[in-house]
Amino acid sequence: MSFYQYYLAHKDFDFNSFFSSITTTDIERILAKDKINAYDFLSLLSPQAEKHLESMAEKAQKLSLQHFGKAILLFTPMYIANHCINKCAYCGFNVGNRIKRKKLTAEEIEQEAKAIAATGLRHILFLTGESPAQSPVSYIAKAAGILKKHFHSVGIEIYPLTEQEYSQVIDAGVDSLTVYQEVYDEGIYDKVHLAGPKRNYSFRLDAPERACRAKIRSVNIGALLGLNEWCKEAFFTGLHADYLQNKYPDVAVSVSLPRIRPHAGTFQDIFPVNDKSLVQIMLALRIFLPYTGITISTRERQEYRDHLIPLGVTKMSAGVSTEVGGHSSEDKGEGQFEIADNRNVAKMKQAILAKGYQPVSKDWMSF
Amino acid sequence: MDPLSIGGVELNSRLLIGTGKFPSKQIIPKVINACETQIVTMALRRVDIGADEDNILEYIPKGCILLPNTSGARDADEAVRIARLARALGAGNWVKIEVISDNKYLLPDNQETIKATEILAKEGFKVLPYMSPDLMAAKRMVEAGAAAVMPLGAPIGTNRGIKTKELIRILIDEIEVPVIIDAGLGKPSDAAEAMEMGASAVLVNTAIATSADPVKMAQAFSLAVKAGRMGYLAKMGAKTRYAQASSPLTGFLFEGDK
Numbered sequence: 001m002s003f004y005q006y007y008l009a010h011k012d013f014d015f016n017s018f019f020s021s022i023t024t025t026d027i028e029r030i031l032a033k034d035k036i037n038a039y040d041f042l043s044l045l046s047p048q049a050e051k052h053l054e055s056m057a058e059k060a061q062k063l064s065l066q067h068f069g070k071a072i073l074l075f076t077p078m079y080i081a082n083h084c085i086n087k088c089a090y091c092g093f094n095v096g097n098r099i100k101r102k103k104l105t106a107e108e109i110e111q112e113a114k115a116i117a118a119t120g121l122r123h124i125l126f127l128t129g130e131s132p133a134q135s136p137v138s139y140i141a142k143a144a145g146i147l148k149k150h151f152h153s154v155g156i157e158i159y160p161l162t163e164q165e166y167s168q169v170i171d172a173g174v175d176s177l178t179v180y181q182e183v184y185d186e187g188i189y190d191k192v193h194l195a196g197p198k199r200n201y202s203f204r205l206d207a208p209e210r211a212c213r214a215k216i217r218s219v220n221i222g223a224l225l226g227l228n229e230w231c232k233e234a235f236f237t238g239l240h241a242d243y244l245q246n247k248y249p250d251v252a253v254s255v256s257l258p259r260i261r262p263h264a265g266t267f268q269d270i271f272p273v274n275d276k277s278l279v280q281i282m283l284a285l286r287i288f289l290p291y292t293g294i295t296i297s298t299r300e301r302q303e304y305r306d307h308l309i310p311l312g313v314t315k316m317s318a319g320v321s322t323e324v325g326g327h328s329s330e331d332k333g334e335g336q337f338e339i340a341d342n343r344n345v346a347k348m349k350q351a352i353l354a355k356g357y358q359p360v361s362k363d364w365m366s367f
Numbered sequence: 368m369d370p371l372s373i374g375g376v377e378l379n380s381r382l383l384i385g386t387g388k389f390p391s392k393q394i395i396p397k398v399i400n401a402c403e404t405q406i407v408t409m410a411l412r413r414v415d416i417g418a419d420e421d422n423i424l425e426y427i428p429k430g431c432i433l434l435p436n437t438s439g440a441r442d443a444d445e446a447v448r449i450a451r452l453a454r455a456l457g458a459g460n461w462v463k464i465e466v467i468s469d470n471k472y473l474l475p476d477n478q479e480t481i482k483a484t485e486i487l488a489k490e491g492f493k494v495l496p497y498m499s500p501d502l503m504a505a506k507r508m509v510e511a512g513a514a515a516v517m518p519l520g521a522p523i524g525t526n527r528g529i530k531t532k533e534l535i536r537i538l539i540d541e542i543e544v545p546v547i548i549d550a551g552l553g554k555p556s557d558a559a560e561a562m563e564m565g566a567s568a569v570l571v572n573t574a575i576a577t578s579a580d581p582v583k584m585a586q587a588f589s590l591a592v593k594a595g596r597m598g599y600l601a602k603m604g605a606k607t608r609y610a611q612a613s614s615p616l617t618g619f620l621f622e623g624d625k
Contacts, residue, residue, distance in 0.1 A: 065577040066524050069388020120418060152415075250441050250468040291471050356390045362415040367440065367448045 002206050003243045007184065007236065015042075015232060022048040031055050036288055041238050044284035045231040053280060057311055060286040064312040067291050070357045073315045074348060075123035076116055077157065079324045080104045080143055084129030086196030088182070089269075090227065090260055093129040095196065102324040103134055109143050113150040115328035119319055119345040122362035123153040125178060130159035130198060137165045141172035148173035153364035155220075159197070160207035166214035175364065176218040177211045179204070180256065183227040184236035192227060208244055217364075218252035219244060220295060225273045225281075226260030234281040238288050245292065254293025254315065257281055261299045261338055275304060279311065286312035298341040302351070305341055309355045318348035368596055371567055373545055374461075374493040374514030376432070380405045381562065382592045383434065383547065384585065385572025386423055387413070388524075394581055395426040402585035407431045408463050408570065410438040411453045424458070434495065436463040443482035450487050462487060463517065464496040473523045477504040481511055488512025497549055500534035505542050516542060517549040517570065520561065524573040526553025529561060539565045555584075555591035562595025563603065 022043050030040040031052065043049060044056060081103035084093040092099060104112060116124060124147055128135040140158055147154045155176035156169060166177070183189050186201055193199045208219040221240055223233035237255055245253045259273050273281075282294060295315040296308055305316065320339050321327055343351065349359040370377045382402055386395055386409040399407060407427050414435070415421045427433060435453035440446035443466060450462040464487070466479040480496045481504065488494050493514045498504060500518035508516055518535050521527035528551060529535065538546050545567030552558050553574045561569045571588050578584040 065388075066526065066573065069524075069573065069576050070390040071388055120421060122415060122418075152412075245471060249470055252470050291473075353391060358389055358391050360413065361418065361421045363413055364439065365412045365449075365452075367445045367452075 002202075002209060003240050004202050004205055006239055006243055007186075007205070010236070010239070011186070015229075015235075018042065019046040019048070019231075022046045024048065024051070027052045028055075031059055031287075038235075038239060038242070038288075041284055041288035042231075042235050044287060045234050045280065049284070050276065050280055053276070053283065056280070056283040056287065060283040060312045061310055063286055063290040064310075064314070068293075068314050071360050072309060072313060072352050072357050073123065073360045073363050074121060074318050074345065074352075075125055075153075075155070075315060076119075076121055076317055076319050076345070077322070078112055078116060078124055078126045078147075079128075079322060079326065080109055080112075080126050081128040081131070081135045081139075082324045083131040083134035084196075085133075086130050086198040087194035088196075088198060089192045089194060090182075090224065104143075104325055106142060106146060108325060108328075109146050110150075112325060112328045113147050116319070117150040120361050121319070121345055122151055123155070123364065124151040125155040125157055125176070125317075127157040128159070130196065132159070137161065137168055140174075141169050144169055144172040144174045148366070152362050152366070155218075160204050161210070163210040163214050166211045166216065170211075170214055170216055173366065175216065175366065176220065177208065177216050178220040178256070179207045179211075180222045180224060180258065181205055181236075181240070182224045184223055184233055184240075185228045188228050208240075209247075212244060212248040212251045216251060218254065218293075220254045220256055220293070222256035222258060222295075224258055224260055225278070226270045229271055230273045230277050230281060234284065238285055241285075241289055241292050245289070252293065253289075254295060255285060255289075256295040256297065257285075258297055258299050261340070279308070282308065282312050298339040301340040302343055306351055306355060309352060309357055316348065316352075318343060319345040368593055369600065371545060373495075376493075378405050378432075379403075380589075380592075381568040381596055382558070382589055383408060383549075383568060383570040384575060385409070385570065386427070387572055388576035389581060390576075392421075392423060392426045395423075396428055397582045398575060398585040399428055399431060401582045402575075402589035404585075404589075405430075405432055406434050406461075408434040408436050408572075411435045411449050411456075411458070412439045414456070414458075416456055432461055433458045434461045434463050435459075436497070437465045437483070438467070440464075440466050440483075441468045442466060442476075443479040443486070446479070446483040447486050450483075450492060451490075454492070460491060461493045461495070464494060475499055475519070477501055480504075481507045484508050484513050485511035488514075495547065500531045500538055502534075502537050502541060505538050509542060509544050513544060515545040515547050515567070517547045519550040520548050520557070521551025523550045525551055526574055527551050528553055528557040529564075532564070535566070536564060555587040558588050559591040559595035559598070562592055563598045565599055568592075 157178040293314040296313045297317045298320040352359040383406040435458045437446040437449040466476045495515045497517045505516045520529040547568040548561040548566045549570040558569045575584045
């Protein structure tokens with residue numbers, strides 16, 4: 001049984017009727033519980049719960065302190081190739097977009113790694129577009145091997161692999177996987193993925209689980225907020241994280257909450273997610289999954305990111321460039337989207353300390 | 368306070384502290400000074416030897432015994448590798464074994480912990496295993512060479528106090544090596560209770576690190592540990608079901624023949 005069966009069980013759930021039945025008393029009762037269930041979690045994503053954001057924040061903060069303390073892990077993404085064969089309506093790497101494409105050589109990966117490692121970061125997440133011809137698994141394994149020399153933790157955010165391929169990259173030094181479903185609604189998924197292998201919904205949905213079976217140490221999942229009503233996407237994200245954590249207790253599961261950002265391309269059919277809604281998602285997730293990591297990227301602007309620190313964030317990116325070779329090369333490939341927080345690692349550390357939290361550069365090592 | 372001996376080393380403090388979850392590394396030496404601890408544990412996965420500023424070891428005063436823990440290990444093999452790495456990096460030969468393959472409750476795997484204890488004790492480590500309080504598991508850890516055992520009072524970080532009291536009491540009665548209550552102690556009175564029960568020492572991290580004033584809280588825990596230990600040594604009066612009048616009702620019967 002995979003998470004797809006859980007998705008199907010809730011696919012036609014009547015969210016509107018459920019939300020209209022939620023009362024203030026329900027929210028207060030849920031916030032008084034030690035452990036909440038999936039429907040309590042959905043209740044916290046309701047319009048009714050929006051009136052209780054402060055109480056939710058207090059509870060979320062308490063749980064975050066208890067499980068993670070006053071520490072925020074820093075990492076940065078590193079784009080090593082932007083060749084892609086998919087036509088995703090919302091992504092700058094879309095094969096139909098006329099952007100400058102680039103793929104780093106082994107030497108360029110090393111150079112980029114050195115530039116990032118010099119900032120003090122010890123966790124790296126490297127990314128490619130989906131192009132098995134340009135970025136085959138062997139290229140990804142080789143890149144992992146190079147990065148392992150400079151970083152203690154090496155994560156990948158690439159196209160979905162088979163279980164055997166995940167084993168291959170794990171053997172090469174990869175310890176964490178980020179794979180976003182983009183949108184859990186299967187109908188919208190079909191609409192926004194116009195062409196390419198990414199159209200295979202269930203192969204992507206089951207990617208984190210295949211990595212868990214291949215003995216990855218941590219997985220990070222999420223939806224690209226803005227492609228569907230946020231409350232539904234947040235609900236499925238939470239259910240998916242809960243499913244993985246229960247089935248693979250030795251894997252550290254975390255979630256990201258990326259909001260769609262300006263990018264090359266013309267996709268306009270966006271469901272807006274305002275600042276308040278993003279906070280509501282984060283608080284509800286923290287209360288439902290107190291032990292799950294939450295990542296906030298530089299898609300969010302700096303003042304907003306700083307305010308989120310005490311509410312449940314456990315991981316933040318810093319010193320980000322979404323361009324291929326963006327940390328060390330003059331000849332860069334074009335970026336995936338525009339970032340909103342341009343602070344370098346040193347400035348990000350200061351901001352975290354100013355909030356009374358400890359920036360952590362290293363929280364992992366290979367054994 | 369009476370000294371505590373662990374693996375042949377005499378200690379004056381019965382409070383061990385952890386270094387995770389603090390608002391900054393700079394506060395750690397102040398916390399250590401405030402509570403006069405002599406053993407400080409840190410996750411080796413957090414130690415960045417190459418970095419001056421970010422290396423946690425730079426913030427632990429010389430003279431403290433480093434107790435690297437194997438946090439992140441999912442089985443005995445990984446715990447053993449981490450311990451060896453810690454020693455190779457110059458962190459000494461003390462190690463706290465943490466083998467956890469449950470990321471939700473962070474409960475230790477006693478069986479794998481026993482295996483790691485056996486291997487590392489043979490290699491000359493002073494092994495302090497973090498464990499679920501189970502008598503047979505604790506006995507096997509001692510047989511395997513553990514210098515102390517560290518049963519949890521409640522799951523890590525929960526601040527719930529000594530929820531496993533009855534099981535820990537059995538370990539205190541039956542286990543020859545020091546019993547150090549680790550995890551779950553949320554307030555100074557929990558530490559005092561642990562010491563009054565006869566625990567040899569306690570290890571505290573979350574309750575100190577996440578308090579509003581970690582330095583003051585460290586001092587509070589230190590005082591509580593001392594008070595609890597003194598109470599234990601002074602042998603507290605027995606609890607009875609009925610009140611015992613200071614002028615007993617039957618006292619006249621023993622006032623001599625009249």
